[in-house]
């Protein structure tokens with residue numbers, strides 16, 4: 413039977429971690445390719461391939477910075493060069509296990525999704541920060557949670573994660589750029605999953621400990637599911653539990669009541685800000701007369717800071733400019749609006765941005781944007797007078 417090796421290497425037995433994932437220390441034969449690049453035999457470090465990051469560790473006294481497939485060979489980049497010869501290779505156990513737990517969790521999630529929910533896995537990413545599985549169809553969060561519960565049953569069953577070769581039933585989930593070969597390495601988890609894979613896995617599903625599905629994201633016709641496994645899954649749950657505890661204390665209610673309390677608070681905040689806006693609109697003429705008026709060159713500039721909401725800043729700036737037949741500058745909550753009859757509004761905004769930072773723009777008549785720092789009326793005057 414002919415097939416495809418999802419590995420880019422044509423000798424299965426040399427990839428020690430396929431059949432012996434627990435070997436973290438091994439004497440290897442090093443062959444130097446160039447300065448800090450070497451190949452080793454047997455291969456104990458997983459390279460960066462198949463959506464899984466490279467192993468870290470040491471070969472002799474050299475640190476392994478990267479492991480990648482170059483022209484069909486697994487090449488190790490070291491921090492210090494090594495001569496040809498025998499050395500002890502040590503794999504970073506903590507990182508290997510952490511990734512192996514997540515990767516095995518992905519097999520279970522994909523297997524359950526396919527067998528019970530008719531979802532095909534079309535992409536996988538296993539990283540230190542995030543892990544994702546892409547399904548070919550849209551799913552809701554309830555379905556994702558069912559997959560999560562079913563996956564945890566597989567973890568609890570503590571069944572072996574086996575490596576077999578040339579399995580006729582194996583599905584190839586994603587199209588990796590492997591090398592044509594007569595050999596396919598298949599990872600089998602009982603009746604739950606059998607798929608062609610080049611990665612590292614734990615020995616038994618119980619070694620994963622816990623699988624958590626964290627979120628869903630719509631992707632074209634499918635869904636991206638983010639998940640984690642092992643200790644990061646516990647840490648994630650602890651963070652969410654702490655947040656819920658804090659929210660309960662703040663709102664003095666139970667967890668079940670939180671969504672209702674939150675919706676009410678949002679509604680109430682929306683109504684209040686509408687009321688404040690209405691009141692501020694009525695008070696705009698007062699803010700026009702209370703603006704600080706200064707002369708910049710031969711033109712009058714009126715400045716008002718933190719008087720109205722950002723939404724009314726443009727309107728107030730325009731009213732000040734008309735009233736003094738000059739320039740109105742209104743700053744509120746980090747946003748700024750400038751309206752000018754005589755000066756270049758956009759030029760004034762640029763001048764402020766040079767000193768305090770921010771973004772935005774406009775025309776000679778009106779400009780608006782954001783300021784990176786809080787400023788006082790005196791500082792605005794000083795900046796605008798500078799260089800005039």
Ligand SMILES: [Zn+2]
Nearest residue numbers: 515599609611
């Ligand atoms: Zn795998």
